[in-house]
Amino acid sequence: MRALFVTNGHGETAIAQRIAREVLAIAPDAQLDHLALVGNLPSRLMRDVGPRAEMPSGGLIAMGNLRNIAKDLRAGLALLTWRQAAFLRRARGRYDVAVAVGDTYALLMALLTAAPSIFVGTAKSVAVAGYGPLETLVLRRARACFARDEATAAALRGRDVNAEAANAIADMIEPADQESGARAPRYGAPALALLPGSRESAYADARFLLEIVARLTESWPQLGAALSIAPGLDARVFSRDAEQNGWHVATTDDDLVPFVLSRQGREVVGTWRGSIGALLRDAALVLGQAGTANEVAAAAGVPIIAFEEGGRRSGRWYRKRQRGLLGDALAVHPRSAGQGARAVADLLNDAPRLRSMSEAGKHRLGPPGGAARIARRIIAVGAT
Numbered sequence: 396m397r398a399l400f401v402t403n404g405h406g407e408t409a410i411a412q413r414i415a416r417e418v419l420a421i422a423p424d425a426q427l428d429h430l431a432l433v434g435n436l437p438s439r440l441m442r443d444v445g446p447r448a449e450m451p452s453g454g455l456i457a458m459g460n461l462r463n464i465a466k467d468l469r470a471g472l473a474l475l476t477w478r479q480a481a482f483l484r485r486a487r488g489r490y491d492v493a494v495a496v497g498d499t500y501a502l503l504m505a506l507l508t509a510a511p512s513i514f515v516g517t518a519k520s521v522a523v524a525g526y527g528p529l530e531t532l533v534l535r536r537a538r539a540c541f542a543r544d545e546a547t548a549a550a551l552r553g554r555d556v557n558a559e560a561a562n563a564i565a566d567m568i569e570p571a572d573q574e575s576g577a578r579a580p581r582y583g584a585p586a587l588a589l590l591p592g593s594r595e596s597a598y599a600d601a602r603f604l605l606e607i608v609a610r611l612t613e614s615w616p617q618l619g620a621a622l623s624i625a626p627g628l629d630a631r632v633f634s635r636d637a638e639q640n641g642w643h644v645a646t647t648d649d650d651l652v653p654f655v656l657s658r659q660g661r662e663v664v665g666t667w668r669g670s671i672g673a674l675l676r677d678a679a680l681v682l683g684q685a686g687t688a689n690e691v692a693a694a695a696g697v698p699i700i701a702f703e704e705g706g707r708r709s710g711r712w713y714r715k716r717q718r719g720l721l722g723d724a725l726a727v728h729p730r731s732a733g734q735g736a737r738a739v740a741d742l743l744n745d746a747p748r749l750r751s752m753s754e755a756g757k758h759r760l761g762p763p764g765g766a767a768r769i770a771r772r773i774i775a776v777g778a779t
Contacts, residue, residue, distance in 0.1 A: 396425045396777040399490045400441060401483075401505040403432040403497040405593040405625070406687025407517055410563050411496045414515070415440040417566075417770035425774070428490070432479060432497075432504060436627045446478040449627075483507035492777035495537075499530045506536055511776050514540040515563070515769060517687075521547045523719035531556060538776050541769055543720075544761070561765035564687065565694040568672040568763065578651055579673035580665025583619020585743055588678035588697065589664070590671070592685040593625035600684040602636050603702070603732065605656070605664065607682065609641070610736035612658060615743075620664045621674050623688065624653065630666065637664075680743060682735075689717060693724040693756030698749050700739060702730040724756030 398418065400411040408431055415427050419440060429441035435449050450467040464472075486508045493510040495502035502514045514537040519526050525547060526534060531554045534540050540558040542548040551558035587608065591600035601622060608620050624630050630653040638644045642664070643657040656664035667674050671691045675681070681699040683689040689699050699721070703714045714727045728738045742748060 396422055396492070396774060397490045398425060398427050398773055398777055399444070399486065399493045399505070399508060399510070400427065400429045401432065401493060401495045401497075401501050402429070403501040403504075404517075404686075405434055405436065405627075406690075407497040407501070408434065408436060408438070409567065409687055410515065410517060411494070412438060412440055413563050413567050414494070414496070414766045414769050414773070417766045418773055421770060422774050425777075430479065430482070430504075432476075432501060434627065445482040446475060448475050450475075480504065480507055492538075492773055494773055499526070499533045502533055502537060506533075511538045511779070512536065513538055513769070513773055513776060515561075516540065516542050516547070517564075519547065520544055520720055521550050522722075523716050525550055534558070539772050541765070541772075544759075560761075561768045562761055563766035563769060564690045565760050565763045566766040567670075567687075567691045568675065568695045578649065579667055579669060579676065580621045580652055580655070581619075581677050582621065582662060582665050583617050585615070585618055585679040586677050587618070587620040587739075588674050588681045588683075588692065589620050589622040590681055590683040590685040590688045590692065591623070591625075592688070593627065597625060597628055597684070598632050598636060601633055602640060603730065603735075604682045604684070605637060605640065605642065606732040607735045607739060608664060609658060610732060611739060612663060614740065618663070620682075621678070622656075622664055622666045623671060623674055623685075624666055624668050625688075626668070630654065630668070633666065679749070680739065682739065686713075686717070689725065690721065690760060693721045694760035696753040696757045698742065698752035698756070699725045700735070700742065701725060701727050702735055703727055704730045720759065722755050722759050724752050724759060726752070 402408045402411050427441040428444045429438045430445040431447045435447045484507050490510040493505040493508045493512045495505040496515045498518045505512050534556045541561040542558050543562045545560040548558040548560040589604045591597040634644050634654050644654050646654045651669045653666050655662050671688050675695045675697050678697050681692040681697050683699045692699050
């Protein structure tokens with residue numbers, strides 16, 4: 396079987412790779428190719444194909460974000476899109492199935508291959524904003540559609556879309572490699588997981604989250620944290636920024652734990668380049684500026700605090716949307732280190748609320764198994 400995954404985001408690429416693991420577990424001889432419409436990260440389990448490039452927005456151009464759209468257009472987005480569409484048209488007859496992971500734009504591009512298509516929706520939900528009439532017309536062209544929750548799937552079925560619920564995010568809790576998962580840093584009690592995200596803004600977000608941790612250590616002497624460094628980001632920039640902000644940096648020989656941060660002679664923060672699932676195993680709370688990684692944390696039952704800048708419309712929209720998806724598993728506070736530290740301390744001292752947020756996240760994201768269901772459908776469609 397020859398399958399092409401088409402993704403349009405960093406988180407969507409991670410979801411596609413998780414589904415690919417399940418496909419290869421069932422059909423180890425399957426040929427899996429991957430076209431990333433957004434970003435230029437190499438795939439671990441799939442063969443990278445087609446034109447790709449990093450854009451300034453990191454793919455965050457939804458809801459009329461004119462500033463990011465303008466930046467991407469200046470960086471060559473229009474030419475990149477034309478080249479990707481041309482590649483997909485040339486791929487007609489090459490694949491048995493095309494799998495779009497993301498939104499309807501990814502499916503529109505996948506349909507250019509003329510192969511039977513499967514859609515894995517990651518962004519839309521009736522809990523926030525359902526699929527509109529034009530999107531529904533596109534979804535009807537897919538052989539199968541997987542919505543992130545049953546309510547959204549039911550709404551699509553009511554409009555003649557072959558939809559069912561399956562969310563692969565809960566499957567991302569499990570580390571891809573048990574041996575490397577055991578190497579994830581575990582510092583302090585309580586333990587915080589810091590998820591600054593995978594876009595360029597992650598460097599500034601990491602500085603902000605580390606400032607909160609520094610303030611917390613003044614009243615929580617045993618508190619520790621682990622900082623996730625996403626693929627494609629430069630660990631040296633995180634290290635340099637931390638050192639400039641008063642942290643002592645000790646590099647290591649472990650490629651998954653590039654450096655450790657100390658204050659007043661105590662190791663406080665370990666860094667991590669492995670799977671998010673391994674990082675969350677012992678975390679009491681997530682400080683998360685991420686997208687998909689925050690959802691993985693919710694699925695794992697780890698409460699999340701995120702921070703937004705009041706003056707940034709795009710930031711407010713993004714967190715409002717994520718709050719709608721995750722419900723009470725996510726608390727959103729203003730982007731202030733002082734207020735943020737107080738909010739974290741208050742939540743850590745509120746065991747009933749922590750339990751309530753944990754249960755809310757597991758309820759919203761659902762149980763594992765979605766990736767395997769999607770994989771079985773991919774194989775079935777690819778065999779016809």
